[in-house]
Amino acid sequence: MIAFFFIAILMIASALTVVLHRNPIYSALALVNTLFLVAVVFVMLDAELIAMLQVIVYAGAIVILFLFVIMLLNVDTEVRSARLSKFGTLGLALALLLALELGVVAVVYAPDQIAEAPAGFGSTEAVAEHLFTTNMLAFELTSLLLLVAVVGAVVMARRKVES
Amino acid sequence: MDFLISFVLALVALLIVLQLTVILLWVERKGSALIQDRVGANRANIFGGLLPFNLGIVNTLMADPLKLFHKEDVIPKDADKFLHWLAPFIAVLPLFVTFAVVPFGDVLVIGERVINLQAVNLDVGLLFVLGMVSLGVYGVVIGGWASNSRYAFLGGVRGSAQMVSYEIGLGLALVAVVLTYGTLDLQEIARAQGQLMWGVIPAWGVFYQPLALVLFMIAGIAESKRPPFDLPEAESELVAGFYTEYSGSKQSMFMMSDFIEVAIVAALVTTLFFGGWQVPYLYRDGFHLPGGFFLAVPSLVVTILQVVAFLLKLFIFCWLQILVRWTYPRMRYDQLMNLGWKRLLPIGLANVVVTAVLVLALEGFTVP
Numbered sequence: 114m115i116a117f118f119f120i121a122i123l124m125i126a127s128a129l130t131v132v133l134h135r136n137p138i139y140s141a142l143a144l145v146n147t148l149f150l151v152a153v154v155f156v157m158l159d160a161e162l163i164a165m166l167q168v169i170v171y172a173g174a175i176v177i178l179f180l181f182v183i184m185l186l187n188v189d190t191e192v193r194s195a196r197l198s199k200f201g202t203l204g205l206a207l208a209l210l211l212a213l214e215l216g217v218v219a220v221v222y223a224p225d226q227i228a229e230a231p232a233g234f235g236s237t238e239a240v241a242e243h244l245f246t247t248n249m250l251a252f253e254l255t256s257l258l259l260l261v262a263v264v265g266a267v268v269m270a271r272r273k274v275e276s
Numbered sequence: 277m278d279f280l281i282s283f284v285l286a287l288v289a290l291l292i293v294l295q296l297t298v299i300l301l302w303v304e305r306k307g308s309a310l311i312q313d314r315v316g317a318n319r320a321n322i323f324g325g326l327l328p329f330n331l332g333i334v335n336t337l338m339a340d341p342l343k344l345f346h347k348e349d350v351i352p353k354d355a356d357k358f359l360h361w362l363a364p365f366i367a368v369l370p371l372f373v374t375f376a377v378v379p380f381g382d383v384l385v386i387g388e389r390v391i392n393l394q395a396v397n398l399d400v401g402l403l404f405v406l407g408m409v410s411l412g413v414y415g416v417v418i419g420g421w422a423s424n425s426r427y428a429f430l431g432g433v434r435g436s437a438q439m440v441s442y443e444i445g446l447g448l449a450l451v452a453v454v455l456t457y458g459t460l461d462l463q464e465i466a467r468a469q470g471q472l473m474w475g476v477i478p479a480w481g482v483f484y485q486p487l488a489l490v491l492f493m494i495a496g497i498a499e500s501k502r503p504p505f506d507l508p509e510a511e512s513e514l515v516a517g518f519y520t521e522y523s524g525s526k527q528s529m530f531m532m533s534d535f536i537e538v539a540i541v542a543a544l545v546t547t548l549f550f551g552g553w554q555v556p557y558l559y560r561d562g563f564h565l566p567g568g569f570f571l572a573v574p575s576l577v578v579t580i581l582q583v584v585a586f587l588l589k590l591f592i593f594c595w596l597q598i599l600v601r602w603t604y605p606r607m608r609y610d611q612l613m614n615l616g617w618k619r620l621l622p623i624g625l626a627n628v629v630v631t632a633v634l635v636l637a638l639e640g641f642t643v644p
Contacts, residue, residue, distance in 0.1 A: 165400045165403035173411055177440050180417050184417070185433065
């Protein structure tokens with residue numbers, strides 16, 4: 114429990130850094146840190162496979178591409194603008210509302226005791242069985258969506274070469 | 277007691293990595309000299325009189341690290357100080373822990389106690405290695421960016437693109453292996469390779485997945501940024517690439533991460549394709565040679581033989597990578613991307629499909 118709160122505080126701190134830091138490189142690195150800590154939480158919940166996939170896919174691949182784009186575009190440190198700070202107030206209000214909502218849900222629906230995970234929970238076999246039996250349709254639809262995204266990216270890249 | 281055993285196992289895994297990096301430094305110096313018909317490192321020949329010829333061992337094992345750690349640590353004036361300091365640690369730390377899941381022996385039996393010779397037995401060991409290796413990319417990218425130098429920056433951008441591209445080829449080669457053995461646990465994969473095919477040939481991964489071995493070697497060398505894929509460093513174009521602005525101990529940390537990646541690729545090749553710690557025909561009670569010949573061997577000797585076999589195989593594949601490095605010239609950037617996306621990716625995908633069909637068609641194909 115103490116470990117969870119320690120990780121949770123670190124996670125919230127680095128998530129805030131993503132939003133609040135003025136340098137986009139630091140924001141991206143804080144995002145990596147947040148995603149890595151989410152993987153740590155998965156490990157604490159006995160979901161080792163999901164934790165490793167979280168590290169490989171999000172922390173390892175996606176944010177690297179973010180960094181790549183930020184570095185290529187050479188984005189400078191963001192300057193404070195009056196127009197954006199209006200959105201800041203709105204965002205803060207919405208974030209507080211969400212936090213309140215989550216807090217109410219957590220208090221109202223909190224279980225009296227935390228059940229032990231059944232044997233084999235979170236193992237590769239268990240996740241694969243769920244994925245390919247009960248959630249088969251969602252899995253196939255997701256892969257179709259990703260295929261469309263890949264084809265779309267290739268089409269757009271080719272069009273640029275011709276012109 | 278359990279804690280003490282875990283501690284010792286973790287220490288052994290860490291020491292294998294640390295020792296191997298230092299030894300590889302020497303092997304690379306002397307090996308490159310051998311390949312290029314030079315003498316190589318032969319200064320500081322203390323204790324050298326004990327050996328028949330000058331190996332320069334003291335130079336690279338003691339003088340080199342000492343020299344590197346005593347050099348001035350220069351931080352460029354316009355660099356991002358914090359990230360410049362952080363990058364070498366990010367490059368090296370994730371790589372240190374990867375050896376924790378590599379099995380370096382079967383089991384050690386002391387009295388009643390059976391010790392699994394692997395620092396951590398993870399159900400998803402293979403994914404753990406992949407995840408940690410992919411985190412190592414950040415060291416390259418951040419180091420290149422934080423130095424605030426054009427050479428370093430180009431090296432960092434090249435590094436990020438290259439390593440993300442080749443992770444796909446690496447992953448696809450491993451998917452075929454995982455399909456063959458039906459597990460992600462490296463110790464289980466090593467144990468499965470103890471059987472024999474037709475009673476003679478050891479059932480090593482190289483006989484089941486020869487194509488995956490080639491793909492994995494190419495993608496692995498590209499992932500560790502060594503020649504012919506050393507575009508992020510490219511001495512002749514970018515001075516030293518992403519670590520141009522590093523000196524002293526921080527630069528040596530980047531060099532160390534290079535050698536650890538060599539060791540990781542060699543360890544994975546050994547474990548996945550060459551039986552890991554398996555010695556052909558050697559089982560827990562002794563040698564069972566084909567033809568019914570049997571030689572009893574004490575359990576402790578079996579364990580020692582297995583650990584020695586693992587280290588020997590590990591070393592052979594490290595040496596193979598050094599040979600590759602000093603044999604092939606650097607690729608051009610477009611050649612690098614073509615190889616990754618137009619060759620390795622389709623071949624890897626085809627290999628996965630063929631393997632999956634075969635596994636389904638021949639029920640006996642999967643090693644039980």
